[in-house]
Amino acid sequence: MGVLAIGFVSCEAEFENPVNEEGFYDSGEADFSQYVSVGNSLTAGYADNALYITGQQNSYPNIMAGQFELVGGGEFTQPLMADNLGGLLLNGTQVAPNRLVLGPGADGALGPQVLAGQPTTEITTSPTGPFNNMGIPGAKSFHLVAPGYGSVAGVPQGLSNPYFARIATSESATVIGDATSQNYTFFSLWIGNNDVLGYATTGGSGVDQTGNLDPSTYASNDITDPQVFASVYNDQVNALTANGADGVLINIPDVTSIPFFTTVPLRAIPLDAATAAALNQQFGLYNTQALPLLVANGIITQEEANARMINFQEGQNYPIVTDDDLTDVTAILEGFLPPEQAALLGQLRQANDSDLIVLTASSVLGSQADPNDPTSIVGVGVPLGEQFVLSAVEQERVATASAAYNATIEGLANANGLAFVDARTALAQVADTGVPYNGGLLTSTFVSGGAFSLDGVHPTPRGYAFTANAIIEAINERYGSTIPGVDIGNYPTFTASNDVAQ
Numbered sequence: 001m002g003v004l005a006i007g008f009v010s011c012e013a014e015f016e017n018p019v020n021e022e023g024f025y026d027s028g029e030a031d032f033s034q035y036v037s038v039g040n041s042l043t044a045g046y047a048d049n050a051l052y053i054t055g056q057q058n059s060y061p062n063i064m065a066g067q068f069e070l071v072g073g074g075e076f077t078q079p080l081m082a083d084n085l086g087g088l089l090l091n092g093t094q095v096a097p098n099r100l101v102l103g104p105g106a107d108g109a110l111g112p113q114v115l116a117g118q119p120t121t122e123i124t125t126s127p128t129g130p131f132n133n134m135g136i137p138g139a140k141s142f143h144l145v146a147p148g149y150g151s152v153a154g155v156p157q158g159l160s161n162p163y164f165a166r167i168a169t170s171e172s173a174t175v176i177g178d179a180t181s182q183n184y185t186f187f188s189l190w191i192g193n194n195d196v197l198g199y200a201t202t203g204g205s206g207v208d209q210t211g212n213l214d215p216s217t218y219a220s221n222d223i224t225d226p227q228v229f230a231s232v233y234n235d236q237v238n239a240l241t242a243n244g245a246d247g248v249l250i251n252i253p254d255v256t257s258i259p260f261f262t263t264v265p266l267r268a269i270p271l272d273a274a275t276a277a278a279l280n281q282q283f284g285l286y287n288t289q290a291l292p293l294l295v296a297n298g299i300i301t302q303e304e305a306n307a308r309m310i311n312f313q314e315g316q317n318y319p320i321v322t323d324d325d326l327t328d329v330t331a332i333l334e335g336f337l338p339p340e341q342a343a344l345l346g347q348l349r350q351a352n353d354s355d356l357i358v359l360t361a362s363s364v365l366g367s368q369a370d371p372n373d374p375t376s377i378v379g380v381g382v383p384l385g386e387q388f389v390l391s392a393v394e395q396e397r398v399a400t401a402s403a404a405y406n407a408t409i410e411g412l413a414n415a416n417g418l419a420f421v422d423a424r425t426a427l428a429q430v431a432d433t434g435v436p437y438n439g440g441l442l443t444s445t446f447v448s449g450g451a452f453s454l455d456g457v458h459p460t461p462r463g464y465a466f467t468a469n470a471i472i473e474a475i476n477e478r479y480g481s482t483i484p485g486v487d488i489g490n491y492p493t494f495t496a497s498n499d500v501a502q
């Protein structure tokens with residue numbers, strides 16, 4: 001997917017309100033001398049689909065720790081990767097991809113490309129800890145309290161996390177256990193995004209596990225039951241506050257506001273009048289005979305029949321997609337259609353304005369599925385797979401779970417007298433109107449908006465600086481501190497490079 005190359009900034013960060021007078025800033029009621037941050041990829045500084053040194057150096061906890069130094073904050077250590085490529089090795093074999101950069105694809109068009117090179121970060125070679133940044137990419141809420149989540153032996157089977165395996169104090173350690181073993185005075189906790197994100201980014205391919213209280217039975221793309229989230233999150237807050245430390249809790253943004261879901265247009269299929277007419281003729285019997293027959297026999301409702309109608313027109317069109325939330329009528333359609341047509345139409349519909357098409361669909365939508373069949377255009381002759389489309393029903397499942405998580409987070413912040421950050425509202429501002437800063441406007445527009453990295457999910461350093469400012473503002477409000485924010489315009493966005501893997 002080609003995108004317009006724009007300039008990027010790379011310079012040293014400055015204070016949003018710099019002063020020279022020593023002692024101007026105040027810590028208020030809190031003690032920032034030893035800060036520990038706990039969370040997932042957002043806490044680690046993950047960006048451009050990888051974890052790498054520059055991203056870690058621009059993580060929001062590291063930015064905050066730099067500001068905490070103005071009010072007595074101490075050293076902030078991070079488990080830095082070995083290079084800026086971002087890949088991971090397990091006994092010399094690469095098990096995680098290199099980062100994305102903006103570079104030329106095979107067709108010469110600029111877009112997100114994998115940076116070429118051999119990574120040097122070996123999982124089995126543990127850096128020296130302890131580490132103040134305990135952000136573990138990929139972690140869900142219940143993973144933070146799971147013994148063995150950092151087991152090197154479990155990585156090949158997908159039973160443990162390679163990023164935690166690299167820094168865990170033992171094979172049976174927990175993330176929370178390793179975090180709370182430190183002599184910290186202030187903490188941040190941002191967890192829960194991944195409890196819905198995998199489901200959303202794969203077009204609802206997982207299962208909504210609401211009602212299932214056993215997370216050991218969950219698959220990687222499932223939605224975590226809100227009661228499970230509430231239980232483990234409460235345990236985490238209790239553990240982090242047990243030594244009397246102050247801290248800040250951050251809620252879950254609306255994951256569907258990120259460019260991963262807002263970049264690919266819904267009307268992505270251009271057709272001339274003749275082609276549209278031919279397609280409508282092809283689906284004519286399905287629209288006028290098959291669907292009414294299914295309704296008449298009580299197999300589907302009229303509402304579902306309306307949703308399954310296929311209609312193309314001259315101009316930009318919605319693609320046809322598969323939807324596993326529709327009734328599977330394949331067997332019935334085989335009664336009066338060829339088997340291949342019946343299988344195609346069994347759970348087929350046309351996308352609509354309520355859908356979200358994910359960023360990864362850009363590589364397949366409109367392409368030729370069968371190189372020997374010029375009619376096999378994905379989205380027209382071949383439906384776009386359901387893993388590329390997040391339907392309204394699936395969006396509602398994500399929203400319901402996220403709302404429950406956020407109620408837990410805010411409730412525990414209030415109950416424990418902790419600072420609370422409404423990241424959901426902050427991200428909505430970036431997505432809806434943009435956030436002005438000295439020199440520009442921070443938006444969620446893919447690449448050019450500056451807030452999100454090339455994976456469409458994680459922030460850029462500039463986006464992390466915005467996040468750090470939002471957290472600092474909440475900390476100041478709760479604890480009466482006067483910690484300054486940073487000038488987000490002095491943080492970079494993406495990296496352009498011609499050195500890409502082909």
